[in-house]
Amino acid sequence: MPVTQNMNQLKPTVLAKNDADEVPAISVQGLVKTFGHSSNQITALDDVSIDIQQNEFFTLLGPSGCGKTTLLRLIAGFELPDSGTVLLHGEGIEHLPPHMRPVNTVFQSYALFPHISVADNIGFGLRMLGWDKAKITNAVEKMLDMVRLSDLANRQPDQLSGGQQQRVALARALAPAPRVLLLDEPLAALDLKLRKEMQIELKRLQDQTGITFVFVTHDQEEALTMSDRIAVMSAGRVLQVGQPKEIYNAPEHRFVADFIGDINVLPGQVKHRQNGKLVVMIAGGSEVHLPDDGIQSDSLFVAVRPEKATLAKSGTGALSGVVNNIVFFGSGTNIHVSLSDGVDFVVQTQGSETGLSLGDAVSVNFADSAAKVLRN
Amino acid sequence: MASTDQDISLSASETLAHARRVDAQRKTRARWILLSPALILIGLFGLMPLSITLVYSFLKPGSFGGVEWVFSLDAYIQFIAQRDIFDDTLSVNWSYLSIFSRSIGLSLGATIGALILGFPTAYFIASKPADQRNFWLFLITLPFWTNLLIRTYAMLLIIRDQGVINTGLMSLGITEAPIEILYTDTAVFIGLIYSYLPFMVLPLYASLEKLDLRLIEAAYDLYASRFRVLTNVILPLAKPGIVAGCILVFIPGLGAYITPELLGGGKKLMIGNLIAIQFGSSRNWPFGSAAALILMAVVMVALLLYVRHSAKEGHSHG
Amino acid sequence: MAKRYDLRRQPGFSQIAWFCIFMLYAPILMLVLFSFNDNRSVVKWTEFSFRWYTEAFANDGIRAAAVTSLKLALVASVFGTIFATMAALATTRTRPYRGMNLAYAIINQPLMIPEIVTAIASLSLFALIKQITGVTGIGYLMLAHTVFCVPFAYMPIRARLEDMTLTLEQAAADLYASPIRVFWEVTFPLLIPGVVSGAMLAFVVSLDDVIITLMVAGPGETTLPIFILGAIRRGITPEINAVSTILLAVSILLVAVFFLFQRKTKK
Numbered sequence: 027m028p029v030t031q032n033m034n035q036l037k038p039t040v041l042a043k044n045d046a047d048e049v050p051a052i053s054v055q056g057l058v059k060t061f062g063h064s065s066n067q068i069t070a071l072d073d074v075s076i077d078i079q080q081n082e083f084f085t086l087l088g089p090s091g092c093g094k095t096t097l098l099r100l101i102a103g104f105e106l107p108d109s110g111t112v113l114l115h116g117e118g119i120e121h122l123p124p125h126m127r128p129v130n131t132v133f134q135s136y137a138l139f140p141h142i143s144v145a146d147n148i149g150f151g152l153r154m155l156g157w158d159k160a161k162i163t164n165a166v167e168k169m170l171d172m173v174r175l176s177d178l179a180n181r182q183p184d185q186l187s188g189g190q191q192q193r194v195a196l197a198r199a200l201a202p203a204p205r206v207l208l209l210d211e212p213l214a215a216l217d218l219k220l221r222k223e224m225q226i227e228l229k230r231l232q233d234q235t236g237i238t239f240v241f242v243t244h245d246q247e248e249a250l251t252m253s254d255r256i257a258v259m260s261a262g263r264v265l266q267v268g269q270p271k272e273i274y275n276a277p278e279h280r281f282v283a284d285f286i287g288d289i290n291v292l293p294g295q296v297k298h299r300q301n302g303k304l305v306v307m308i309a310g311g312s313e314v315h316l317p318d319d320g321i322q323s324d325s326l327f328v329a330v331r332p333e334k335a336t337l338a339k340s341g342t343g344a345l346s347g348v349v350n351n352i353v354f355f356g357s358g359t360n361i362h363v364s365l366s367d368g369v370d371f372v373v374q375t376q377g378s379e380t381g382l383s384l385g386d387a388v389s390v391n392f393a394d395s396a397a398k399v400l401r402n
Numbered sequence: 403m404a405s406t407d408q409d410i411s412l413s414a415s416e417t418l419a420h421a422r423r424v425d426a427q428r429k430t431r432a433r434w435i436l437l438s439p440a441l442i443l444i445g446l447f448g449l450m451p452l453s454i455t456l457v458y459s460f461l462k463p464g465s466f467g468g469v470e471w472v473f474s475l476d477a478y479i480q481f482i483a484q485r486d487i488f489d490d491t492l493s494v495n496w497s498y499l500s501i502f503s504r505s506i507g508l509s510l511g512a513t514i515g516a517l518i519l520g521f522p523t524a525y526f527i528a529s530k531p532a533d534q535r536n537f538w539l540f541l542i543t544l545p546f547w548t549n550l551l552i553r554t555y556a557m558l559l560i561i562r563d564q565g566v567i568n569t570g571l572m573s574l575g576i577t578e579a580p581i582e583i584l585y586t587d588t589a590v591f592i593g594l595i596y597s598y599l600p601f602m603v604l605p606l607y608a609s610l611e612k613l614d615l616r617l618i619e620a621a622y623d624l625y626a627s628r629f630r631v632l633t634n635v636i637l638p639l640a641k642p643g644i645v646a647g648c649i650l651v652f653i654p655g656l657g658a659y660i661t662p663e664l665l666g667g668g669k670k671l672m673i674g675n676l677i678a679i680q681f682g683s684s685r686n687w688p689f690g691s692a693a694a695l696i697l698m699a700v701v702m703v704a705l706l707l708y709v710r711h712s713a714k715e716g717h718s719h720g
Numbered sequence: 721m722a723k724r725y726d727l728r729r730q731p732g733f734s735q736i737a738w739f740c741i742f743m744l745y746a747p748i749l750m751l752v753l754f755s756f757n758d759n760r761s762v763v764k765w766t767e768f769s770f771r772w773y774t775e776a777f778a779n780d781g782i783r784a785a786a787v788t789s790l791k792l793a794l795v796a797s798v799f800g801t802i803f804a805t806m807a808a809l810a811t812t813r814t815r816p817y818r819g820m821n822l823a824y825a826i827i828n829q830p831l832m833i834p835e836i837v838t839a840i841a842s843l844s845l846f847a848l849i850k851q852i853t854g855v856t857g858i859g860y861l862m863l864a865h866t867v868f869c870v871p872f873a874y875m876p877i878r879a880r881l882e883d884m885t886l887t888l889e890q891a892a893a894d895l896y897a898s899p900i901r902v903f904w905e906v907t908f909p910l911l912i913p914g915v916v917s918g919a920m921l922a923f924v925v926s927l928d929d930v931i932i933t934l935m936v937a938g939p940g941e942t943t944l945p946i947f948i949l950g951a952i953r954r955g956i957t958p959e960i961n962a963v964s965t966i967l968l969a970v971s972i973l974l975v976a977v978f979f980l981f982q983r984k985t986k987k
Contacts (some may be wrong), residue, residue: 104890106422109415121421124893125902137891141909150905151895202896428899430817436810437823440803440870447867448829451841458844468847519740522730526737529728540979545744547921547975549928551945552964555952556747559754566750596747599740618728632730657834659931664952674836674931681840681935691844694837701834 049116051206051238052078052101057110059096070096071107072262078206078240079255080115083232085241087249088259089285094242097259098208101240103127114205125154129206130199134214136191138183144194145170145179151202169197172234173227189220196231206238213248225252246286250274258282275331280400283329288360290332290371291400296324304399309367312345315394327400332374334396337361340387347371349386354378363388452698459691467685477692498676498693505673506700508587509655512594513602516651517644519595520602524643525636527603528610539607546600554664557596561589561665585667593661594651601650609643610636642712649708653701673697748968755961772962782963785947788858789927792943795862797922800869804922805877805915807870809907812881830868838868839935846936856938864936865926872925873918876982880914913981920978924971 059071070093078084086094099105101112103124112120119127130151138147149166157165170176173193183191192212199207209228213221229252232239243249249256250270257267258281265279277283280291294308304318308328316328340346350370351362359380363371371390382388459477461469479485484495527538545553560566561583568580583589613636621635637644659674668675673693680690758769776782807827811820830838846860884907892906893899930945937946944967951960 102890102894104893106418106425109418118417121417123421123425123899124890125896125898129894131891131894133887133891135885135887137887139888139891139906150892150897154892154896154898154901154905198895429814433810433814433817436806440807440874441823441826443803443863444826444829444867444870447842447845447863448838449826451838451845452833454844454848455837455841468851519736519743522733522736523740525730526734536983541741542744544972544975545748547924548748548968548971549930549945549964551928551930551949552751552968553748555948555960555964556751558952559751559956560747596743599744603740615728628730636730653834657836659836660949674834677836677840678931678935681843687844690840694840697834698837701832705832 048080050077050113051080051082051115052076052240053111053113053116054097054101055111055113057097057100057112058108059093059100059105060108069262071100074110074259074262074264076257076264076267078238080238081236083229083239083241083252083254085243085249085253085256086259087243087246087256087285089244092259093262094244094259095210098131098210098240098242101206102129102131102208128202128204129208130202130204131208131210132195132199132212134211136183136195136212136215138191138194138198140183142182143179144175144181144183144186147183147194148198148201150198155202165201169201172200172231173197188216189224192216192224193227196228200231200235200237203235204237206240209239209241211242211244213243214245221248228252250286258285260285276398277329278401280327280329283398283400288332288372288374290330290335292328292330292369292371294326294328296326306399309345309365309369314397316397316399319399321399321401329398329400330392330396332360332372333358335371335373335390335392337363337373337375337382337388338391340389345371345390347388347390349382349384349388352380352382352384361388363390365390455691455694458688459695461688463686463688465685467681467687469687474688477686477688480689481692481696501671501676502673502696504587504670505656508590508594508672509652509658511591512598512655513648513651515591515595516599516602517648520599520606520647521640521644523599524603524606524610527607528613535611539604542600542603542607550597551660551664553597554593554660557593558584558664561592584665585669587666587670589665590662590670590672593665594655594658597658597661598651598655601654602647605646605650606640606643609640609646613639645708645711649704653704656700657697751961752965752968754958755965757958760958772958773966776959776962776966779959781942782944782947785942785944788941789943789945792858792861792865792933793923793926796865796869796926797873797919799866800922800926801873801877801915801919803866804870804873804918805911808874808877808881808914812878813884813886827874828871831871835931839932842867842932843935858938858941860938861933861936861941864932865929868929868932869922869926873922876917876921876978877911877914880911880917884910917978917981920974920981924974924978927967928971 053076055075057071057074058069061068061070072093074093074097076097086097088094096105100107100120103119103122103126107120110120111118114127114129139150142150145166148169149162152162152165166179167176170179173196175190175193175197178186178190183194186194192215195212212228213224216224225248228239228241241249241252250273253270255267255269256273258265258273258279260281266273266277266282268276273282274286277286277289283289283291292308294306294314297305297307297313299305299318302318304316304321306314306316306326306328308314314328345365347363347365349361350364351360353360353362358374358376359378361373361375361380361382363373365371373390458469460473460475462472462474462476464470479492480495481498482495483492485492523542527535527542530538558565562568563580563582563584565584567583568577571577572580583592617635617639618631621631626634656672657674658672659678662670662672662675666672666675671679674697677690677693677697680686680693684690754765755772756768756770757765758771759766804827807823811824811827814820842860842864846864849860850856888906888910889902892902897905928945929943930949933943933946934949937943942950944963948960948963948967951957951963
């Protein structure tokens, strides 16, 4: 995919805030949350533990139903966990009702109060905190300025466009200067162009305010673009936490590899282990040398990103097959190769000219370093 | 180190359990505080009166209205039988039973009449463009929210001997003398349909509005005629609405008071009038109470049948 | 141009629909029309006049009945709406709890029982209370009306609440509003259309009630519908048409307001 290719160039590596003595902004430990009663009980969160550092843009990524929104709601206080703790800057808050937690939420549907003006929406939290009027007016003006909506202060929410409502929701949640801002798929309702703009806007706001952002999304591209770190979730568990680059280049789990970008997954057999290396036999009898990270099973999967593989006319490699489809997508072309054992392998090339046609016999090559062992 | 970790997590789980308990208690308390005014009011002045009626139906009538606190089954016996004043033997008394059966008959007839008129009307509204339906619905519901007494009086003005219908017919030379409608069963029948037609149209409309036009298209595509589309597709799909509409017309029709009072002229009694008279001129509260309970029993049976029917329908569709 | 084959059309249906509309409105329109007739007759039109309205307004009995009706409807609809609002808050947007279905059944009980039964049952209870305590007055009538106003007010309020997602209230709680402030800052303002609709219905239902009032009313407690009923029994006069028209107008006005609020709600 063209976007995934250069997404890491978009953001400088500003991380490395993991000072050991700095308390995490949010630390959830052993969270369990189930819904429903015995007969049809659903486990939304199954022993989830994550540390989110201060000033971090942290993303919870996963398909719908993976538990990411439930985790956010537990941090916000809309639900109480079955067990486990939520620490905010080291203090346990899992038992507090939402209005006593210094965290604010941007809702997926924005949840702007329809009966009061934009300015009153933004000032709502401050009013509830008992600020005096002049101070609120001042703060609201500042927030309106920050999200560039100063001239819409007296409108009603339903007179605003989707993007504008989104920014009001942001300003409203940021106004009380929460310790942590929780964002529940805030961009899902926007069209593609607006979404791109808001992604940049969100990053700007986070840099500007220095507030920790916890961002929930099912959009892997969005997650890779914006996040300092990502936690990939599936079926109520956290599978992998890491920087976007790590998640993309070194997925540890088959689910993570599949979910983030396109990837080829080949079944393989461990031939032998030596000097901390695995020698894995994959389809077609070719061997790959991979670092041994202590995986026990002898049958495993090997993953290769399409852009990390190359094609050659038949005869030069062990992974040979036949071109069965050529898909041009703008900035590049995907060539689908049907390997001799029936597995489909995709190779991505730049440009539109491949010099290949359907039915050509080819062989697939990739460096050992491009291959990655996956846990199933 | 390990032990302190344990302590922290233990106290954390305790506060969590406490929080959950407090939350549940707060919710329960709030909910019953909110419910109590309505429940107490309706309990005291909606349910308690019914139990008093039940008690009264087993007592003897007081000579100036009210009751005498002596147990008696007379009220119920009186409904179906009469006691010979000379030899105390019982024989079947048809007068109350006939009022009762007339009530059921008229109410059933009005239900069928309302269905025949109401179904096409509901269908007509449902097939209007979506933005016009609310207006038509408003037109149908408006009379329902206006005074039933006044509407019945308006109907009385139309159908009486000097009313528009009869004067019109006579001036056109169609009839010599006015057709006698007022103070007949026909008048009550017309009045009941007129009163409760909106009750039929609303649930019918609710189920017809949901009707998927593609199903009708599919039926035509499979060679159904207009009539077959109506009988084989539309009617079966509208069944829940038909049943609900019939219940909604039958029940108030059965207990009607104003319609037979005004249009039946106090001669063609329905059970509602019979009950009212016992608490008025007849001064037989126990008998009135018994009649009211019998009416309620019939209504409950109808409602139960409806609930069971809709539960079964819901089950077979779900 | 060929007419499109309308799949939905059924022969005769629109004629029947028009007949129904005609049947529903023709009698009412006749009644209204002849209330403006300058003649004793309610059949033969002579001349337009407000004569019967003037006479109705001059009639002390009608004026007193109107005041009683309004007082009754006001008290019953205000209390009925308050109680119904509270009950609706406790029975919507919650997981089912023990007793909820029972509470729901009790609230709707006045709608399930034929009115004549409610009427004589209330009469029996009130007669007993009067006998024991000796207390008389319009309070009994107000109680009886409030009872049946509750379920009517409850319906639109409940419907409105069920259309409101909990998200807005959660947003308010998230922004540091305590449960009580959440209610007054968010829930109640958003619920107002439902509450107004409910109050309108309750008011109309109370204003129009005949049977329960007829049974429960003590001496001298005459409402407009009871006055009209008595007048009809004595004989038909255009004065009845005039009073009826006024009552109709009030009901229609209130119901129109109700529908407007409903439509605004849906937007």
